[in-house]
Amino acid sequence: MNKVAVIEDDRPTSEQLAGWIRAARPELQVDQWFDRDSAEAALGRESYAMVVLDIELGRERHAGVALINAINKLHQGTPVLVVSAMPAAIYRGIMKALDAWDYLQKTSFDEAEFTETFLDILRAARARAPSPAPDAATTLQLDPLWQRSPLWKGQRINLPLTAQRILATLHQRAPEVVSYEELFDVVKSGRTRDNVRKHVSTLREALREVDAGFDAIENVPMRGFRWAGPR
Numbered sequence: 001m002n003k004v005a006v007i008e009d010d011r012p013t014s015e016q017l018a019g020w021i022r023a024a025r026p027e028l029q030v031d032q033w034f035d036r037d038s039a040e041a042a043l044g045r046e047s048y049a050m051v052v053l054d055i056e057l058g059r060e061r062h063a064g065v066a067l068i069n070a071i072n073k074l075h076q077g078t079p080v081l082v083v084s085a086m087p088a089a090i091y092r093g094i095m096k097a098l099d100a101w102d103y104l105q106k107t108s109f110d111e112a113e114f115t116e117t118f119l120d121i122l123r124a125a126r127a128r129a130p131s132p133a134p135d136a137a138t139t140l141q142l143d144p145l146w147q148r149s150p151l152w153k154g155q156r157i158n159l160p161l162t163a164q165r166i167l168a169t170l171h172q173r174a175p176e177v178v179s180y181e182e183l184f185d186v187v188k189s190g191r192t193r194d195n196v197r198k199h200v201s202t203l204r205e206a207l208r209e210v211d212a213g214f215d216a217i218e219n220v221p222m223r224g225f226r227w228a229g230p231r
Contacts, residue, residue, distance in 0.1 A: 003046060007039045007053035007067060008083070013106070017083065017114070019053055022116045025122075036063040043070055044158045048078060055084040055091065066100045077113060079125045083116060083200060101125075139230050142168050155210040162187055163203045166196075175226035177220045200225055 005145040008014040013036065017029045028049070036057050043049025043051075047147040051071060055064035064082065071078050080100040084091060088105040095103045101121050104114060142164075149156045150164060159167065161212055165186045170178055184191040187199060200217060207214040 002027060003031060003048050005033060005039070005042060005046070005048045006051075006053045007033045007051065007057070009034050009054065009057045013054075013083075015217055020111050021052075021118060024119060036060055036067065039067055040070055042069045042075055043055055043067070047220070048081045050081060050118070050125065052083055052118070055082060055086055055095075065098065068095070068100055072099055077125075079227045081121055081123045083114075140167075140171055142171065152207055152210055152214070157206050157210060159203065159206050162201050163206065166199055167203055170225055170227040174229075177223050177226045179224040181224075184225060196224075 006014055006018050006021070013061070013182075014032050014034065014217060018088075020030055021028060021030050027098070031042060031048075033042055035058075039057075041163075053064050053067055057063035059065075064084070068080055068082075071080060078115060079097075082095045082100045083106060084103070085106040087200070088103055088108070090102040094108055101124075102117055104117060111119075134193045139153075148165060149158060151157065166183060169183065169186050170189075180193050180196055183196045200219075204214065204217055216227060217228045218228045221224055
């Protein structure tokens with residue numbers, strides 16, 4: 001897909017966002033929509049690599065919420081970047097709960113920050129796109145943006161964020177051993193071997209809730225841990 005949608009009722013803002021996108025990725029076609037009805041119609045007939053949208057469109061204070069729900073229904077997995085004047089402290093969590101990928105508050109970012117966020121989301125979406133080679137029923141699936149729980153053998157694993165980071169690190173470094181010292185950077189706080197072992201224990205227990213025979217995380221005595229499962 002080489003199309004991006006910008007859904008914003010303020011035309012100068014729409015032109016600015018579209019201009020930044022074209023400057024960063026000239027090969028992308030940018031479709032601009034200025035109201036909920038035209039945007040919904042476009043979403044019904046087009047597939048987009050990303051949708052950039054405002055929450056408030058015209059007199060509809062939460063039109064963007066309805067559009068995110070439409071995207072989730074019609075094009076599940078399409079990344080959504082919300083750009084809104086609504087306070088980020090309140091609305092970022094709400095939008096992420098609706099499966100928006102990120103939130104930028106108007107007047108608090110510049111072209112560089114918008115472009116970096118936009119390109120990061122594009123890269124992450126491409127990395128998360130399903131590959132035909134591995135079998136989802138036998139592999140680990142991770143969300144690069146940490147918005148969705150990991151999947152093991154097609155089943156969702158309920159993990160705290162630190163355990164997710166450890167899992168991702170072990171999986172990405174496989175078949176290498178990841179030392180305790182390297183895992184301290186992942187844990188962030190409580191940088192002790194006992195604390196790392198506790199997080200790994202939590203990780204193993206969560207995986208065994210969906211797969212009783214799970215044994216893909218190996219303890220390497222005196223060194224650290226290693227992912228020994230399928231990739």
